[in-house]
Amino acid sequence: MTLTFPAPAADKHELEAAGDFTPRFDATGLVTAVVTDAGDGELLMVAHMNAQALALTIETGIAHYYSRSRSKIWKKGETSGNLQTVVELRTDCDQDAVWLKVRVAGDDASCHTGRRSCFYRTVRQVENKAVMDIADDTLHFDPESVYAS
Amino acid sequence: MTLTFPAPAADKHELEAAGDFTPRFDATGLVTAVVTDAGDGELLMVAHMNAQALALTIETGIAHYYSRSRSKIWKKGETSGNLQTVVELRTDCDQDAVWLKVRVAGDDASCHTGRRSCFYRTVRQVENKAVMDIADDTLHFDPESVYAS
Numbered sequence: 001m002t003l004t005f006p007a008p009a010a011d012k013h014e015l016e017a018a019g020d021f022t023p024r025f026d027a028t029g030l031v032t033a034v035v036t037d038a039g040d041g042e043l044l045m046v047a048h049m050n051a052q053a054l055a056l057t058i059e060t061g062i063a064h065y066y067s068r069s070r071s072k073i074w075k076k077g078e079t080s081g082n083l084q085t086v087v088e089l090r091t092d093c094d095q096d097a098v099w100l101k102v103r104v105a106g107d108d109a110s111c112h113t114g115r116r117s118c119f120y121r122t123v124r125q126v127e128n129k130a131v132m133d134i135a136d137d138t139l140h141f142d143p144e145s146v147y148a149s
Numbered sequence: 150m151t152l153t154f155p156a157p158a159a160d161k162h163e164l165e166a167a168g169d170f171t172p173r174f175d176a177t178g179l180v181t182a183v184v185t186d187a188g189d190g191e192l193l194m195v196a197h198m199n200a201q202a203l204a205l206t207i208e209t210g211i212a213h214y215y216s217r218s219r220s221k222i223w224k225k226g227e228t229s230g231n232l233q234t235v236v237e238l239r240t241d242c243d244q245d246a247v248w249l250k251v252r253v254a255g256d257d258a259s260c261h262t263g264r265r266s267c268f269y270r271t272v273r274q275v276e277n278k279a280v281m282d283i284a285d286d287t288l289h290f291d292p293e294s295v296y297a298s
Binding site for chain 1: 151152153154155165166167168169170181183185189190191192194195207208237238239240241242243246247248260261262264267268269270271272273274277278279280281282283284
């Protein structure tokens with residue numbers, strides 16, 4: 001990793017301007033990553049990146065995240081083949097989130113359940129509860145065989 | 150607030166199925182909210198919601214967030230007039246993030262800088278640094294006059 005990130009400016013206007021990218025990592029060292037399909041704009045997933053994952057992503061053009069459950073760098077699609085090539089990277093006004101527009105290889109699936117998007121369920125109110133309905137149930141791969149090890 | 154959220158299931162497959170929405174709030178009581186335009190799908194902003202903000206959003210159909218900097222519920226657009234009407238709400242496989250497809254009122258701007266989207270800057274590598282370029286500099290309102298108090 002050769003890419004380094006300077007410390008964020010204290011000045012709000014400087015943070016919101018053009019210039020050096022100075023990501024504002026949270027107390028656990030992470031920024032939020034929103035991932036959409038570069039073709040049709042569909043929201044595919046939300047993940048997190050530490051400085052190393054962010055640097056690897058920018059340097060290689062392939063999306064890397066930080067897995068909070070496994071406490072390690074996670075090259076998305078390394079097991080399933082569904083690698084994500086970054087077409088464009090953006091950041092938001094306060095630099096604590098990034099937006100990756102990606103092309104997905106393999107089965108064109110970004111969810112570990114085998115679906116294209118992790119956001120396959122809608123939420124609606126039913127009396128004093130909220131319930132989820134499945135909006136997309138198309139499996140692009142069989143998670144049981146792909147993740148069996 | 151009449152809407153309540155049951156505790157998340159310990160079983161992973163149950164979390165990923167249809168049924169009661171059981172958001173997995175993090176250690177600070179928040180889920181991530183990704184907000185896109187219901188018309189053209191543009192990513193507008195990323196914010197956070199506690200249980201109260203999530204319940205208010207579902208009950209009223211108007212997006213409410215939790216402001217981490219101000220430590221309070223934040224009805225988006227209350228000052229600027231850029232209220233967000235929720236057309237569809239989704240959640241992801243592990244229920245720690247929600248996706249709001251919204252219609253923005255007022256000036257059609259969701260960033261406090263006056264721009265339509267908070268993600269108005271692209272990031273690219275230049276030698277061992279990453280730099281930001283402004284991709285959208287159209288101001289839909291004047292933040293200095295709107296937020297003056």
